Amino acid sequence: MVAFREDPPFGWEIEDNVLSDWLPFLIYALFAAAIPASMLLFSFVFATRPTTRTKQRTLPFESGVSQDAPGLERRFTVSFYLTAMLFILFDIEIVFLYPLAVQLNALGWFGFVEFLVFVVILAVAYVYIWRKGALEWR
Numbered sequence: 001m002v003a004f005r006e007d008p009p010f011g012w013e014i015e016d017n018v019l020s021d022w023l024p025f026l027i028y029a030l031f032a033a034a035i036p037a038s039m040l041l042f043s044f045v046f047a048t049r050p051t052t053r054t055k056q057r058t059l060p061f062e063s064g065v066s067q068d069a070p071g072l073e074r075r076f077t078v079s080f081y082l083t084a085m086l087f088i089l090f091d092i093e094i095v096f097l098y099p100l101a102v103q104l105n106a107l108g109w110f111g112f113v114e115f116l117v118f119v120v121i122l123a124v125a126y127v128y129i130w131r132k133g134a135l136e137w138r
Contacts, residue, residue, distance in 0.1 A: 082134055093122055 096118065104111050129135060 079134075079137065083137070086129060086134060090122070090126070093118075 097115075100107075100111065100115055100118070104115060107114070
């Protein structure tokens with residue numbers, strides 16, 4: 001940074017704080033890039049290839065379903081779809097919990113009560129589906 005004999009021009013003193021303001025974001029971005037990069041690297045480094053050719057390996061495979069696999073006419077059970085919907089439901093709750101948890105201090109007691117009401121509703125729903133047996137895989 002350039003040293004001034006008198007006061008720096010208007011706005012130049014803000015530049016000193018830019019890195020300190022962006023440092024947490026940069027650290028987060030490095031972790032966000034390092035995790036998938038390490039997964040890709042490890043998948044190549046520790047990959048093992050089977051030595052024998054089997055009929056299963058030559059079948060086309062797309063979106064988790066083999067096209068010509070024997071037994072394909074078998075349908076998925078309702079519990080498969082129910083488990084998928086429950087996963088989506090309880091996964092989406094994080095979208096609502098995270099902003100509320102971040103702003104909980106600013107919202108005060110009102111935010112805390114709203115947070116507790118939301119968590120209680122989710123807990124009641126979780127206990128309900130648990131008691132109904134929706135989480136048991138058959």
